[in-house]
Amino acid sequence: MRSIRARLILILMGSTGLVWLLAVGWIYLSTQAEVERVLDARLMEAARMVNSLLSDHRIEVGLEENAARKAMGEFELSNRPYERQLSCQIWTLEGSLVGRSENAPEAQLTEIQDGFSETEVGGERWRVFTVENEVLGVRVMVGDSLQIRDSLVSDVIKGLVVPALLILPFLAGVILVSVRRGLSPLSDMAETLSTRAANDLRPLEAASLPKEIAPAVNALNGLFKRVEDARDRERSFTAFAAHELKTPLAGVKTQAQIALASDDPTVHANALRQITMGVDRTSRLVKQLLDLTALEANDSEPTLQPVSARALMRSVAAELPLPQGAARLSVEADGEGADRVLVEPHFLSLALRNLIENALNHAPETTGVVCRVEKANGGVRLVVEDRGPGIPEAELSQVVEKFVRGRNRSATGSGLGLAIAQAAMARMGGTLALENRDGGGLRAILTVRKAEAAA
Structure with missing residues (x-):
């Protein structure tokens, strides 16, 4: 799904629906537990009340069943929903029924002599609390229909779910409007960009936008x-x-x-x-x-590989188109194995060729150009020196720019050689430094990584 708006709507509506379902489940379980606790307390109180009435002789044991039923009817609640689900039985310890309420079944509610129990009588499940009165020789049993209990819990849940279902469409509309208004800055930005001219590159106003955008x-x-x-x-x-x-x-x-x-x-x-x-x-x-x-158009990462700096210098010198170039060039190194560098050979060749051509163009015919490989701290330096006029100190930082030529320019130069060397070194993580030599001339220093140290 590529639409952020649709994704947000689905996420919000799905998460909201899930929260509602979890809330309904939690309310159902908690309500059921609380109803069970309250109704069990009522069972216990009703059974103890009947036992107390028997002990006070307000209900006489041994009455005929109809008379006992009439006497116990005085303790039943009015006929309103959930108020007549209690059923009471009085049994002798020998197992004879001596009294029951109007809606109580004729079969014994439970075989348990004292306390809570769950039984099934006549295909209906009951929750029963029994109190044994040894003085009178009877057991008082008060039962509650579990079916009625479940109906009570279901009615409570329906009272919660139905309003929730009625609210959900309204909630969905609120989510739609909220998401649309929340994403309006993106729509405004897209409209602003769509009306711009191709050459209008002014920055967008970001101060009034939300921090997420x-x-x-x-x-x-x-x-x-x-x-x-x-x-x-x-x-x-x-x-x-x-x-x-x-x-x-x-x-x-x-x-x-x-x-x-x-x-x-x-x-x-x-x-x-x-x-x-x-x-x-x-x-x-x-x-x-x-x-x-x-160099400037290639955005790919350079492929670095170990090469011999001295061999690369000699190869560049041999390829120079100037006939006198090879005779006026010398390549030196500090020692065997000290010139292994980790570079992009093509980039380093570009930098060296332009530096050497620049030195040959500025050096007098009576002097030569020296190319040297030196050890450096954690790297290798490739030095190109000439005995030309050098570069004024004020221009050293400017001559690496494109088409910038100093006062001591040559007739054949174009102001690109040092810029190419600078760009080539920057592409492979090296540096170019220029300094004037004592006694005249320029020293160009390329610093690159040593192959062993890089590995």
């Missing part, structure tokens, strides 16, 4: 905020990407026009070199855009 509204407002932030990032990303792509494409077009307009071979060669550089820059920018989009 407030968590869902707060979560929905959080979703609106994340969607709005994502849209802002997409707008900024699209604007910056269009700007960054426009510049190299315009340069390529300009160099092509120069080559077409000139007959000088030197101008032709220079224009072709510029076109090649522009195409390389555009190709790298497109590749970085695709990498960044893949």
Whole structure:
């Protein structure tokens, strides 16, 4: 059942009906016990009263049966419901009936000589209390029909159940109205959302809502905020990407026009070199855009596996498209077995490639780029160092943002390399730190978990 309203109605009506049934059962049992106690007390009092009257000679033993019946009729109650169910018999100790009330059976009510007992006489069950009078030589038996007792209890229960059954439809209507009014905030919220425009991501008002609905509204407002932030990032990303792509494409077009307009071979060669550089820059920018989009769009958990950081560094260095890259790169490690890390290889490769390309683009041709694997507290550090101009201290926290390029920018950069490295490390639980080296240059530090420690 997918309807909360229907579920609540069924639960409330079912639980209410169950409570009514349990209440009726409890009242029935308690009423029956109380009626039994009261009627037993009345039996006892009636038997003792008749015995007292016999002892006081207000009823003479030995009278004829009709006379005795007439005398005992003086102690019977008026003929109203439940007032003539008592029957009285007087028997001698030898077993002769010497008196009985008008409605009493002729057969002996019980064989028990004294106290309470239950018997069946003439197909009818009786509850009997017996008092033995040894002085007069008689037994007084006062009996109560169990059928009449059961009728009394049944009438009491009917008096409770019938009003309850009449109230149930009214109670069902109250439950329906209450559930509908209780769920009205959800209906109002749904109506508000249905009338909104697609680009309206304002948060919903949660202050006046019931506290049970407030968590869902707060979560929905959080979703609106994340969607709005994502849209802002997409707008900024699209604007910056269009700007960054426009510049190299315009340069390529300009160099092509120069080559077409000139007959000088030197101008032709220079224009072709510029076109090649522009195409390389555009190709790298497109590749970085695709990498960044893949990192931000992929919500699945990364598959971490143990790899050799030094081998991964060497593999990335070997794949770099720059011809002079391998000759100017060196990969070092603290020792054998110290470079095993638990990472997503693709993410770590993205981070390393962008860091190494960034270092190669900024490092002077006379200096090299050093990649080093170091031990750290509970982890491993992958360090990429160059002897370039470095980054001003005020810009260190900003250059990891997309399309942010510092003052010491290179001609081929686009401001995405450090952002890709930052996003890749965040996806697999690592960190990226940037610091300037003493004597000039930049040090980029990737900190990841050690494979043995993680296991």
